[in-house]
Amino acid sequence: MAAFKRKRGAEVRTGKTAKKVKFADNGMEPSSVAEEEQKNEFCVPAPISKGKWKNKERVLVFSSRGINFRTRHLMQDLRTIMPHAKADTKMDRKDKLLVINEVCEMKNCNKCIFFEAKKKQDLYMWISNVPHGPSAKFLVQNLHTLAELKMTGNCLKGSRPLLSFDPKFDQEPHFSLLKELFIQTFSTPQYHPKSQPFVDHVFTFTITDNRVWFRNYQIIEEDASLVEIGPRFVLSLIKIFKGSFGGPTLYENPHFQSPNMHRRMIRLAAAAKIQQKQTVKQMQKKKKMEEQEPVTKDVTEDVFVTPAEEKPEIIELQPLPPKEGKKKKEFKRRRMLKRKNL
């Protein structure tokens, strides 16, 4: 424990806590702060909190073993954008979930975000109010981190966010409980020592397709033009428990389909298709192999039978006499002669 206890709310000495950043030659203008030394090193002043920090919220963000790089980056991003967050080492999967409560108590945190990865494929997230309060388990999908190049916005590290909720959060009791949980977990307390005094980004929580969609936008202009910062993810609620990481189930989501079931449905559908094709083929084969009875009666025989008298067959043995010509060729002969004589 340090002998010197820094008085909260007083002016912070820039000498100790300020970060010294070396700027490479990338054309950045020197800061216009006159007091600082004009060397190659520029001091970035630590955030100054001008009030007393009363709302003591601390969030512990950590995970179990077996997570992949994307989840790790997500945890880092959450710690970056939430200054009231703390990190911890990975938890062994052998331990039961109730151990997490003790871990949080040791770290003096009253909220917890715990990530759990199963089969190296599915990511589950627990959000919990640690000593007594409710907890919720979600399945995380469509995860994109801060580092993706399509997220072009940026915000101050540790600035306080605005929280934006869908009106649907007020319509159902389980959603309003979730809303309260999100507010208490994600909002940075005012005058937190690591927070920046500006409000320059907004978190949105929307309910669509029975899932909660999370987005983080940077506020560029006063007329509310926004750019996405990231991270972004989709949460499917599984269960809400009364206690922290345990206790009686208060709510179970009927629309939730576990990822195993989902994969199974896909496989079954594919299998059913193939099976159908095979049965059709088999039936065709069977039909071919069956003995087909020869048809004795021709059904179409009577189609052209018309009622009429039968004519007797006459066989001509002698040629017919020549017909008399109708055209009179005399006049033609005369005409031709006349022409020749011309």
Added chain:
Amino acid sequence: MNTYVSDEDSQLAMESEDDDNELSDVELQDAFAKGLLKPGLNIVENQPKRPANNADGLKQCLADFRKSLPWVERLDLTNKPAVDIAVQAEGKVSTQDSGDINADDDFQREMHFYCQAQATVLDALPRLQKLKIPTKRPDDYFAEMAKTDQHMQKIRQKLIMKQAAMEKSEKAKKLREQRKFGKKVQTEVIQKRQKEKKAMMSAVKKYQKGMTDKLDFLDGDQEKGKKGVNKTAVHKKIPSAKRKYKDQKFGFGGKKRGSKWNTRESHDDVSGFRASMAHGKAGKQKPNKRPGKNARRKMKNRSS
């Protein structure tokens, strides 16, 4: 107590309340005595599982858990998505009020989130200004950002590259179009010149042979300005009879071999009907300007 369902009328079954697989003989005997068992094979039916939804418990929990903080601490807002000013200006107002948005339509979904965030910002900024919380960062305030400067440089580079690639492809397209157009114009000019030359030569020949005694082909350029337009227009629209015949015979790869020819359409087609030939002018003489041998002999005798 289990309710037992017989095999025969399992459709009108009553559902059992308690799922107990261990049915002792004593229990069965009791049930039979009471008349709950029917003859036949009895199956115990399961109650369909209903997902837990303890609304009262949820509300109670919320009441316990809720912290009454002033709005400044929480900075939360609940609102419907706003109609974007820019979108409104363009006149494209999407139907956001019509219930659920389609989660699969990416653009609509993201616009919905964007508009929701915008509505929040528009609501919240005046409130923050009243509470004297700054929202605009002054230009000389340097502080650590969530993404490093290096990363922002990378993003900028990528955007520039994308733009450059697009511009390049646009330029290439335009160039290609220009070249095609240029080629077209060139061929047209050449053809025109050849036509003119041909016309001039035939006019000169005619004059030489003595068929025409006018010399207006020499100053034909002035008149062709008026007539030439109509002629070219006519030539463009109607293909000549020769062209038509060739098209019919060889057009589209010449697929005339296996086609039917005594169809309804061919039967109804009377384009090959010449009234003059059909009603038989009884072998009309070939209109021959050159008189016959006898006539010529007579003419010769007469003239000489």
